[in-house]
Amino acid sequence: MISFVALVSGIIFGLGLAVSGMTDTAKVQGFLDLFGNWVPDLMFVMGGALIVSVIAYQISKKQIKPILRNAFDLPQNKAIDQKLITGSVIFGMGWGLYGLCPGPALTHVLSQDGLFFVVAMLVGMLVSFQIKKFI
Amino acid sequence: MNAFFLPLLGGMIIGVSTLILLLVNGKVAGISTIFWNFCTSKSMESTLFIIGLPLGALIAYSILGVSQPTLPGNTSLILLSGFLVGFGVNRGSGCTSGHGVCGIGRFSIRSIVATLCFMASGIVTVALFGVNP
Numbered sequence: 582m583i584s585f586v587a588l589v590s591g592i593i594f595g596l597g598l599a600v601s602g603m604t605d606t607a608k609v610q611g612f613l614d615l616f617g618n619w620v621p622d623l624m625f626v627m628g629g630a631l632i633v634s635v636i637a638y639q640i641s642k643k644q645i646k647p648i649l650r651n652a653f654d655l656p657q658n659k660a661i662d663q664k665l666i667t668g669s670v671i672f673g674m675g676w677g678l679y680g681l682c683p684g685p686a687l688t689h690v691l692s693q694d695g696l697f698f699v700v701a702m703l704v705g706m707l708v709s710f711q712i713k714k715f716i
Numbered sequence: 717m718n719a720f721f722l723p724l725l726g727g728m729i730i731g732v733s734t735l736i737l738l739l740v741n742g743k744v745a746g747i748s749t750i751f752w753n754f755c756t757s758k759s760m761e762s763t764l765f766i767i768g769l770p771l772g773a774l775i776a777y778s779i780l781g782v783s784q785p786t787l788p789g790n791t792s793l794i795l796l797s798g799f800l801v802g803f804g805v806n807r808g809s810g811c812t813s814g815h816g817v818c819g820i821g822r823f824s825i826r827s828i829v830a831t832l833c834f835m836a837s838g839i840v841t842v843a844l845f846g847v848n849p
Contacts, residue, residue, distance in 0.1 A: 584764050595775075681770065682747075
């Protein structure tokens with residue numbers, strides 16, 4: 582049942598990405614092109630997603646446990662450290678350079694270019710994972 | 717119907733997905749973390765969520781008639797950008813969904829800082845290198 586819910590929620594997530602325009606690199610770069618031809622559309626994606634996500638979290642605080650598990654599995658790390666900052670800055674560089682973040686990239690995985698992106702992304706994750714052990 | 721309707725609707729659909737995953741399975745819908753779990757632990761839950769992403773997009777394009785964007789073909793740029801995205805989200809423990817939607821939705825200061833960093837960095841990168849032709 583947990584796996585089925587994961588599949589359904591993955592499908593809904595992918596549907597939302599496509600409907601919102603997040604899978605279109607031109608729209609994403611247009612949104613980031615604040616000092617050029619700024620396209621504000623994608624601001625509404627985050628706005629719409631946040632409205633529902635805030636409600637979801639408020640409901641979860643009143644639930645004793647999620648429906649199918651005995652406890653919520655929420656990130657506990659609160660540290661604002663150099664890894665968070667440098668990692669997010671590097672992610673933003675990659676995002677701006679081509680216009681894809683991980684979710685939209687995965688919706689494109691059936692195309693050759695999308696697959697290239699996802700494989701490069703995995704390589705980047707593995708390299709970072711090794712480097713994180715030292716710095 | 718104006719230019720903001722579909723982005724707003726799509727955003728709310730993304731929100732519904734995070735709501736279901738949180739309230740039913742108790743998990744955060746952070747794509748980079750779920751993808752990492754899919755690659756490293758191959759849990760059924762993360763595998764099916766990841767398979768759902770292209771399926772959902774396919775439904776939008778083929779059944780709902782949303783126009784399907786094609787990726788600009790520039791292989792070296794794709795590989796460089798993909799590498800930086802993967803490196804960055806792993807190091808920063810999250811991406812647009814995990815920090816930007818779920819984290820900010822929980823009013824996590826850590827996620828707000830991360831989101832400001834990748835937004836600012838994305839804006840500077842586009843200002844410096846321009847958009848895809």
